[in-house]
Amino acid sequence: MLKRTFLKMGAALAVTASLASGASAAELNGPVNYIIPFGPGGESDISARFQQPFFKDKFGQDLVISYQPGGGGAVAWATLNGLSDDGQTIMGVNLPHIIIKPAQKDVGFKTEDLKVFHMFHFTPDAIIVRADSPYMTLEDLVEDAKANPAQVTISGSGKATANHLAHIKFDKMADIQTTYVPFKGTGAAVTALLGNQVKAEWGYSTVAATQGEEVRMLAVAMEERHPLFPDVPTFKELGYDMVGGAYRGIALPKSASDEVTGMWSDMIAEINNDPAFRQQMLDNGFAMLDVEAAGMEDFMAARSEEYLNDAREAGLIE
Amino acid sequence: MPDQQRQPEGHVGSLVISALFVIMGIVALYDTTGYYDRDSQVFPRTVAILMILTAGLSLVTRFLHPRESGGFGTGTWWRRVLLILAMFAGSLAIPHIGFLASGAIAFTGGLIAAMHDRWTVMTAALYAGSGAAVIIAFFALFRYVLHVPLP
Amino acid sequence: MEFGHFLSALTPFNLVLALFGVVAGTIVGSIPGLTATMALAVLVPITFSMDPASALILLGAIYTGAIYGGAYAAILLNTPGTPSAIATTFDGYPMAKRGDGDLAVALACFASVVGGLVGAFALLLLAPPLSKVALAFGPIEYFWLSIFGLSLIASLSTGNLMKGLAGGAFGMLLSTVGVAEVSADIRLTFGSQMLVGGFGVIGALIGLYCIPVLIDLVATPDRHLKVEEDVRSVRIGEAFRIAARSKFNLIRSSVIGTLIGILPGAGGSVAGLVAYSEAKRTARPDQKFGQGEPDGILATESANNATVGGGFIPTLVLGIPGTPPDAIVLGALLVQGVRTGPTMFSQSGSIVYTFIYGLLIATVLMLPAGLLIGRYAYKSIVNIPKAVLVPTVGFMTIIGTFSIRNSVTDVILMLGLGVFGWVVGRFGFAASPIVLGLILGPIAEQGFVQGWTIGSATGNLFGMFFGRSISQGIIAFTLLSLFLPLYTAWRQRKKPQEQS
Structure with a gap:
């Protein structure tokens, strides 16, 4: 007991020491500011938190996460190009947000303004119901929606978001009409599902990982089944050509040099290739993605086209 | 609670502010016509109409029953203006000259505005010194302990 | 077994951490713009x-300390250090102005400890059943809860009802500025990029409450707070007697705070407002709420600290964080490999229970730490010459507002809103209705739109809005607090002889 206490005191001292040295290291090289353009608790935050210890471990610097919510991310992205481009500041980016928002109105940034250097994961779209729901399969839901147009209520996070676009797309593919109820963030949408306020939720596979036994995922929008849910079919298997979700990556200011961009792309790739990191992400329902700086242009172009098409058809943009 | 001093400007001022709220309501109402999504319209519309009604009612009752309460009260205007101008100037200068220098601008302005006693060399030195200490302490706290990227 | 967790929470190292956390949190909370979220994230x-x-334990202690620390600025500067302390300004600042600031700070400390303990015990003993509260609250219930909160405007603006309502509507309009939170539009920005991010609650609070105080302070040579000539003894005993007399108010407010804390998306500010509203509704005739009534502070401060324990209930049981600090703790747990959610208490019991006991210990430590820091804070605010106090507070508002999202725009908006608030406040449009509208507006809007969407889909709009039992209960309370004051006023007018 006493020995453990001493060990803990030692740990505390070490922590204090590392805090102190962190302060002085700021002048030399400094901890990296990792800005999340949303509040804490969402998928962007959680995945950044997972990266944090691996970054410290591999590169010896602290990754300091801060939150700058507002305007669905627009506030932070609009400030990115005013920040230092020496690689000490990076910012999380999300698809479809950085494509849809600037297409709607002038929100202070354009998609091309963000130098996205790595897309490291995505959360696949998924339809989720409560464990006691009468919908055992996706087909049950589709049949009910066909019999009772607009009466199947589905919660989701916000509008003009991945959830909303998935809802529009799926309704069209299955030739059904369901009612989408937008909530503020995934947490609120899940609360509404668990509280029986809606019949289903357009969410991500991460929701099924967090909620476990309480919910049932009917289908997931991946090429192949998620390793954590070997029993959940993909939309493709069920005859709906849907693969996608919300993609997350990291960006630098536009003026960052190629060396800085390359360095960051390599560093994030190294974390992404760590089996322990991959396992942790998968265990929490994320799906991995390894788009590095070199392949970013093609990736973004393909995604942009798809999102803008979907949004135009949905009447979200002109 | 607002002071209830008797001021001649209270009546007119109250009318003007009520009218301002009505106008802001109308502007907001106009803005809602340009939204894509019906869900975005319902709430601001309802609230804007509520604001026009309540501010309008306040305007009418105040017009029919003039009361003199309200007003800017006594006090030195140049001090108020100096304080606000210094704070605005300091804030606008942040991206250009950094936080420490712009903090000094805001602090000095506020100090002069709030100084009602006689200046002596002693107080000037003391207050300037404490100002520098405050600015540097907060700067250090935010920048190095909380890692806020202050320019 | 549970006792073992208590012992492991009680190691000297954990005690030091809890004490350090409470002290650091109190300081963080007392500085407007510096939030618990920011400190925890770092x-x-x-x-x-x-x-x-x-x-x-360290994170929890900082969180609970910050909620208490928010009361200092509310009482001594009329500026809520955290949104949770909004209703603390209603009576705290009048008390400080008349020279009872030290008493108010001590009252806030007792209330915070009681509220924190009630919330933490609820978390310890009743978490799984209480988490059902979070699920029972649907969009419509949130809508009516926000209407209940807004009804406080009526009783806050006696004699100026129309202006109060107009101010509330203005606040709600302010809350819609920028990119809409759930719908897909960008509203009321008039093409300006400055407004895309909207008015942040914390920046708006600082602007609307603190800037007018500063403007008034520089205008005249009067002292900031009245100070009694004779040096009085420490007023802890007096505060304790008042708190003990109002034990029913304390318990009721703590329970309200715990329950509202459980609702994700409501939070400490709503809890404080609802508890204040209830305390005011049930007040004795001799109590003058809004003019320095100690029970107002007791209600708000016990309710907002109770939300700390309450908020961890959905966070730990359902994996759904109630407030941003809860979300950060949740993230820290996930990184540790702790699976939150229904099975957490059985699978990761030892971490969870040690944490809850740590929270309890931190809350108890808040009593001595809070009283000590409170006295010091009061003395320094009273003794600092005005010429230094004003620019210091002014600088704090700038740096605090800037740090929320590293944005100069936010600082400019804060100052602009402050000047606007000062001008309109001079003509009867008080700040509090605007702030209420700003905070409750988004809850009302989202609840209404979601409820309307679901109600139309299922073809039962009326039943959606009025047919659900929790909603009916909230509506009843709203009507009660709206019309009871009118009724008592009418009764008193009928027998005018009674009041001299």
Whole structure:
């Protein structure tokens, strides 16, 4: 007991020491500011938190996460190009947000303004119901929606978001009409599902990982089944050509040099290739993605086209 | 609670502010016509109409029953203006000259505005010194302990 | 077994951490613009390198300390240090102005400890059943809850009802500025990029409450707070007697705070407002709420600290964080490999219970720490010459507002709103209705739109809005607090002889 206490005191001292040295290291090289353009608790935050210890471990610097919510991310992205481009500041980016928002109105940034250097994961779209729901399969839901147009209520996070676009797309593919109820963030949408306020939720596979036994995922929008849910079919298997979700990556200011961009792309790739990191992400329902700086242009172009098409058809943009 | 001093400007001022709220309501109402999504319209519309009604009612009752309460009260205007101008100037200068220098601008302005006693060399030195200490302490706290990227 | 967790929470190291956390949190909370979220976000990496339970105790202690610390600025500067302390300004600042600031700070401390303990015990003993509260609250219930909160405007603006309502509507309009939170539009920005991010609650609070105080302070040579000539003894005993007399108010407010804390998306500010509203509704005739009534502080401060324990209930049981600080703690737990959600209490019991006991210990430590810091804060605010106080507070508002999202725009908006608030406040449009509208507006809007969407889909709009039992209960309370004051006023007018 006493020995453990001493060990803990030692740990505390070490922590204090590392805090102190962190302060002085700021002048030399400094901890990296990792800005999340949303509040804490969402998928962007959680995945950044997972990266944090691996970054410290591999590169010896602290990754300091801060939150700058507002305007669905627009506030932070609009400030990115005013920040230092020496690689000490990076910012999380999300698809479809950085494509849809600037297409709607002038929100202070354009998609091309963000130098996205790595897309490291995505959360696949998924339809989720409560464990006691009468919908055992996706087909049950589709049949009910066909019999009772607009009466199947589905919660989701916000509008003009991945959830909303998935809802529009799926309704069209299955030739059904369901009612989408937008909530503020995934947490609120899940609360509404668990509280029986809606019949289903357009969410991500991460929701099924967090909620476990309480919910049932009917289908997931991946090429192949998620390793954590070997029993959940993909939309493709069920005859709906849907693969996608919300993609997350990291960006630098536009003026960052190629060396800085390359360095960051390599560093994030190294974390992404760590089996322990991959396992942790998968265990929490994320799906991995390894788009590095070199392949970013093609990736973004393909995604942009798809999102803008979907949004135009949905009447979200002109 | 607002002071209830008797001021001649209270009546007119109250009318003007009520009218301002009505106008802001109308502007907001106009803005809602340009939204894509019906869900975005319902709430601001309802609230804007509520604001026009309540501010309008306040305007009418105040017009029919003039009361003199309200007003800017006594006090030195140049001090108020100096304080606000210094704070605005300091804030606008942040991206250009950094936080420490712009903090000094805001602090000095506020100090002069709030100084009602006689200046002596002693107080000037003391207050300037404490100002520098405050600015540097907060700067250090935010920048190095909380890692806020202050320019 | 549970006692074992209590002992492991009680190691000297954890005690030191809890004390440090409470002190740091109190200081963080007392500075407007410096939030518990910010402090916790910076500290999370520490949890990677130390025992997770100890780290969590530190985070919890900072959180609970920050909610209490918010009361200082509310009482002494009329500026809520955190949104949770909005209703503390209603009576706290009038008390400070008349020279009872030290008493108010001590009252806030007692109330915070009681509220924190009630919330933490609810978390310890009743978490799984209470988490059902979060699920029972649907969009419509949130809508009516926000209407209940807004009804406080009526009783706050006696004699100026129309202006109060107009101010509330203005606040709600302010809350819609920028990119809409759930719908897909960008509203009321008039093409300006400055407004895309909207008015942040914290920046708006600082502007609307603090800037007018500063403007008034510089205009005249009067002292900021009245100070009694004779040096009185410490007023802890007096505060304790008042708190003990109002034990029913304390318990009711703590329970309200715990329950509202459980609702994700409501939070400490709503809890404080609802508890204040209830305390005011049930007040004795001799109590003058809004003019320095101690029970107003007791209600708000016990309710907002109770939301700390309450908020961890859905966070730990359902994996759904109620407030941003809860979300950060949740993130720290996930990184540690702790699976939150229904099975957490059985699977990761030892970490969870050590954390809850740590929270309890931190709350108890808040009593001596809070009283001590409170006295010091009061003395320094009273003794600092005005010429230094004003620019210091002014600088704090700038740096605090800037740090929320590293944005100069936010600072400019804060100052602009402050000047606007000062001008309209001079003509009867008080700040509090605007702030109420700003805070409750989004809850009302989202609840209404979601409820309307679901109600139309299922073809039962009326039943959606009026047919659900929790909604009916909230509606009843709203009507009660709206019309009871009118009724009592009418009764008193009928027998005018009674009041001299």
